[in-house]
Amino acid sequence: MLVYLAKRLASLAATLVIASLVIFAVMEVLPGDPAEIMLGTNARPDTLAALRADFGLDRPAPERYAAWVAGFVQGDLGRSYTYSVPVGELVAQRLWVSLPLAAISLLLTVLIAVPVGALAATRRNGPADVGIMAATQVGIAVPNFWFAMLLVFVFAVSLRLLPAGGFPGWGAGLWPAGRSLILPAVALALPQASILARVMRSSLIDALGEDYVRTARAKGLSRSEVVRRHALRNALIPVLTIMGLQFSFLLAGTIIIENVFFLPGLGRLVFQAITQRDLIVVKSIVMLLVASVVIVNFLVEVAYAAVDPRLRRRA
Amino acid sequence: MYRRLMQHLVRGTAAVAVSAGILLGTPALAARTDVILGIRLEPPHLDPTAGAAAAIAEIVYNNVFQGLTRIDRDGTVKPSLAERWEVSEDGKVYTFHLRQGVKFHDGTTFDAEDVKFSLDRARAADSVNPQKGLFEPIDTVEVVDPQTVRITLKRPSGSLPFNLGWAAAVIVAPESAADNKTAPVGTGPFKLAEWVKGDHVTLTRSDGYWGEPVALEKATFKIIGDPTASFAALMAGDVDAFPIFPAPENVPQFEADPRFTVVVGDTEGKTVLAMNNGKKPFDDIRVRRAVSHAVDRKALIEGAMYGYGKPIGSHFAPQDKGYVDLTGKYPFDPEKAKALLKEAGAENLSVRLVLPPPDYARRGGEVLAAQLRNVGISVEIVPMEWAQWLSEVFRNKNFDMTVVSHVEPLDLDIYARDDYYFGYKDPDYRALYERFVASTDESERLALLGQLQEKLADDAVNAWLFLLPKIGIWDARLEGLWENTPVPANDLTEVKWRE
Numbered sequence: 138m139l140v141y142l143a144k145r146l147a148s149l150a151a152t153l154v155i156a157s158l159v160i161f162a163v164m165e166v167l168p169g170d171p172a173e174i175m176l177g178t179n180a181r182p183d184t185l186a187a188l189r190a191d192f193g194l195d196r197p198a199p200e201r202y203a204a205w206v207a208g209f210v211q212g213d214l215g216r217s218y219t220y221s222v223p224v225g226e227l228v229a230q231r232l233w234v235s236l237p238l239a240a241i242s243l244l245l246t247v248l249i250a251v252p253v254g255a256l257a258a259t260r261r262n263g264p265a266d267v268g269i270m271a272a273t274q275v276g277i278a279v280p281n282f283w284f285a286m287l288l289v290f291v292f293a294v295s296l297r298l299l300p301a302g303g304f305p306g307w308g309a310g311l312w313p314a315g316r317s318l319i320l321p322a323v324a325l326a327l328p329q330a331s332i333l334a335r336v337m338r339s340s341l342i343d344a345l346g347e348d349y350v351r352t353a354r355a356k357g358l359s360r361s362e363v364v365r366r367h368a369l370r371n372a373l374i375p376v377l378t379i380m381g382l383q384f385s386f387l388l389a390g391t392i393i394i395e396n397v398f399f400l401p402g403l404g405r406l407v408f409q410a411i412t413q414r415d416l417i418v419v420k421s422i423v424m425l426l427v428a429s430v431v432i433v434n435f436l437v438e439v440a441y442a443a444v445d446p447r448l449r450r451r452a
Numbered sequence: 453m454y455r456r457l458m459q460h461l462v463r464g465t466a467a468v469a470v471s472a473g474i475l476l477g478t479p480a481l482a483a484r485t486d487v488i489l490g491i492r493l494e495p496p497h498l499d500p501t502a503g504a505a506a507a508i509a510e511i512v513y514n515n516v517f518q519g520l521t522r523i524d525r526d527g528t529v530k531p532s533l534a535e536r537w538e539v540s541e542d543g544k545v546y547t548f549h550l551r552q553g554v555k556f557h558d559g560t561t562f563d564a565e566d567v568k569f570s571l572d573r574a575r576a577a578d579s580v581n582p583q584k585g586l587f588e589p590i591d592t593v594e595v596v597d598p599q600t601v602r603i604t605l606k607r608p609s610g611s612l613p614f615n616l617g618w619a620a621a622v623i624v625a626p627e628s629a630a631d632n633k634t635a636p637v638g639t640g641p642f643k644l645a646e647w648v649k650g651d652h653v654t655l656t657r658s659d660g661y662w663g664e665p666v667a668l669e670k671a672t673f674k675i676i677g678d679p680t681a682s683f684a685a686l687m688a689g690d691v692d693a694f695p696i697f698p699a700p701e702n703v704p705q706f707e708a709d710p711r712f713t714v715v716v717g718d719t720e721g722k723t724v725l726a727m728n729n730g731k732k733p734f735d736d737i738r739v740r741r742a743v744s745h746a747v748d749r750k751a752l753i754e755g756a757m758y759g760y761g762k763p764i765g766s767h768f769a770p771q772d773k774g775y776v777d778l779t780g781k782y783p784f785d786p787e788k789a790k791a792l793l794k795e796a797g798a799e800n801l802s803v804r805l806v807l808p809p810p811d812y813a814r815r816g817g818e819v820l821a822a823q824l825r826n827v828g829i830s831v832e833i834v835p836m837e838w839a840q841w842l843s844e845v846f847r848n849k850n851f852d853m854t855v856v857s858h859v860e861p862l863d864l865d866i867y868a869r870d871d872y873y874f875g876y877k878d879p880d881y882r883a884l885y886e887r888f889v890a891s892t893d894e895s896e897r898l899a900l901l902g903q904l905q906e907k908l909a910d911d912a913v914n915a916w917l918f919l920l921p922k923i924g925i926w927d928a929r930l931e932g933l934w935e936n937t938p939v940p941a942n943d944l945t946e947v948k949w950r951e
Contacts, residue, residue, distance in 0.1 A: 401650025
C-alpha cells in the first residue's frame, strides 16, 4: 500500500508541475500587455515601463515562474494587476457567490431529476415516460441563457417578484442575497436536471433487469418496495458520477448565466481577467482548479485502492 | 433571433406591468436620497491618476476626487479646488488661488502642498499617470503660501486650465495617495462606502464637504455588462439610471414608456475609419480620399447605430468651440472613389480591417466593409479583443484599417505625435499645431482649431465617421444627470429626485 501511495503521489506531483508549466507558458505567449490595457492609448512609453516594473513584468520569465510557484505553494496566489488586491481575496469573494449557486442548482437538479427519472423508468414506454423523455429532450436542447432570459422577463420585468440580476452580497442579509440566486439557480438546474433524469431513467431500467430484482420479487416484495430498497440504490451510482461532473461545471463553467444575471461569480472573474490581461489572476485560478481536480482524483483513487486490493497490485 | 422574440414578449409584459402600476397607484413618499446607476464596465481600481479606464472617472470624477479646475456638463472649464487663477502676460506663469476650508475625507486639510505633491507625482520619472503628457509643459510647481500655487511652464500653453480639469489631474494627499486604488481619499462630496467586486460600488455623502451640499446620501454604481441584462435591469427597476445605455436597438421601447426619460446627447467620441498612412496603399493620398468618398455615413449611422450619432468630417466634436463643418468635403460618391483608385493604380486593393470589441466597431465595420467592396476594395474583417488591438494595431502598427472611437476631448495633438498608430507625419500640420498650443489668445486659438481641422480633412488622414452618441435612460423622476459626456464622468453633485 505504501509503495502504491508513493507512486500515486509522484504522479500527482508530476501532473501539477506539468500543468503549471503549461499554464505559465500559455499566459506568456498570449498577445497583449496588462500595462497597456491599464493605461490606455495616451500612455507614454516611460509610464508603461514604470507600470510593468511595478507588476514585476520586467523580470525574466524563469524568475517569474519560480516566484509564482513558490508563492502558490505557500498559499500566496499573487496580487491582481487590475484590482491591486490579493488574488486569494478575489477568489474567496467569488466563491461566496459561485459555491452557493452551484450547491443550490445541484440540489434543484437532484430534486427534479431523481423522482422524474425514477417515474419514467418504472412507467417505461407509458405516457408518463414518453412525456418525460420529450420534456427532457427539450430541456437539454434549449440553451440555458435563453431560458434565463425568459425567467428574467417573467419573474423580474413583468411580475417584479425577483431581481433581474446582480448580487447584493451576503452582508445584505440571507434573504436579499439568496433571492438573487433563485432565478440563476433554476436556469442552471433545468438543463442539468434533464440530463440527470435521463441518466437516472436508463440506470434504473438496467437495475430493474438484474437478477437480484427478480429474486426480490420472487421472495414476495412488492414492485415499489423492490424499486425503493434494491434497484434505486444501485441505480444511483452512475447518477452520482454524473453529479460530480455537473458540480465542477456549475462552479466555473457558468459564465454565460453569470453574464445574463450579472453575477460576480468565478467564471466571470476568469473571463474579465483574460480580457484585461490580468494574467496573474488567470494563472492562479486555472492552477487552483487543476489542482483541486487532480487532488480529488488522487483521493478517489486512493479510496478505491483501499477497498479493492486488486487495484493496488495492478499499480 | 432570440432578442427579437424577447422584445415582442417584453412589449406585452411591459404593458401589463404599466397598467398594473396605474391600478395600484403609487403612494406619495418623501423624495428618495439614493440612486442606483448602471455602468457597463467595472473599473479596475478607483485611482484616476493611475488608470485610463473611463469606468474609473465615471465613478470618482467630481464625486470623490476633484481637481484645481473641473470640466462642466457643457465642456467648459470651471473653478473647483482653485477659486480663481491668473496667467502672466507671456502665458507661461499661472497662479492658482485655492479654496479655504477644504478637507480630505480622512480629515486632513487640503492646501498648496497637496497640489504640488499631486502635480509633481504625475510628472515624476516613475509616474504611472495615464495622461502624463498633459503635465509635460509644466516646468515647476511652487508653493507660494498655503492658499496659492504658482505653476511655471516651459512654453506658453492656453490649455492648462482645461488639462488640469481632467480626471487624471485630480488632487490627492501624500498621506493617502498610495492606497487610492482601493481606498480612495479625495475632497469631493462623496466617499467610498463599499465595493463588492464584480457587482457594485457604493458612494455615500461625505460630511464636511466644502461646497454646495448635495441632495443624494447614497449612490450605487451597479456593473451590468450585458446589453440585454441592462435592458431588463431598467425595466425591472433594479437600476434607476443607465447614463450610457449600451443597446440602441431597445431605445424606442423606453421612449414609449412614461416611466423613463431618454436623453440622446453627445460624447467626445470621434469614431474614425483609421488608415495606416505609414504604408501602402494608404500612404497615397488619392487612395485615402477614395476611401473617404466611398463611405456613406448616413447608411452607416442607420445600419450600425440605429440612427444615433452625428456625422463628422474631421477630428473634432461638433459641440466644441471652434468646430468647422467638413462633412461635405468628401460627399458619398462611389464613382469618384473608383476613379481616384484607378488614378492611383490601386484598382485591385485587398486590405485587412481590424475591429476591436465595441458594438460601434463590430457593427460599423461590417457596413463599412460592404461600402468599400462596393468601390472594388476587397476587405478582410479581423475581429480583435482590446489587449490584442492595443499591441497589434496601436503599438506595432500592424494593420491596414481599423474602426475606433477617440474619446479624449480636443485631442488634435495625436496627429502631431511622432509615433502615433495611423502614421501621419506632416510638418505643416505640426507647425500649425505648435502655433495653436503656444497661443493664449482665444480668437486666435479658435481660428487655428479651424485650420487644423481643415488640414486634416484635406489630407484625408482617416475617414471620419460619426460622433459616438451618449444614450442616457433614467427614471423620469430623476434630475440633474449629464446629457453629454464632455469628459467621462457621472457628476452627481446636482442629481436629485423630484418630489
